[in-house]
Amino acid sequence: MATNVQDSDVRPGPNRYISTPGVATIVPSYLEDYVHPVIITGELSAQAFLDYTGSSEFFAPALRYDGSSSERNARELAEQARARRRRDRGDRRGQAF
Known part of the structure; x- marks a missing residue:
């Protein structure tokens, strides 16, 4: 699925809607x-997604917001996302491929 993704892409919400049973x-x-x-999600929506899919964890790093909807x-x-990316990059640099 080629989407012409750019490094600067930010998808700040559910801006792709698909109405198909089981799409999750x-x-x-x-x-x-x-x-x-x-993935940035709240506690309740995260649990609802995991319950629906039958998964115990997300398929990508998931960060939970605190419910404040604040700039802070x-x-x-x-x-946190930047730190995780730096850590992931560092983990792979020392590995032989």
């Missing part, structure tokens, strides 16, 4: 073009 089970295919996808929390989550 194929969400990973929509993220294939992204190198470091991060948005910045905290962005920094």
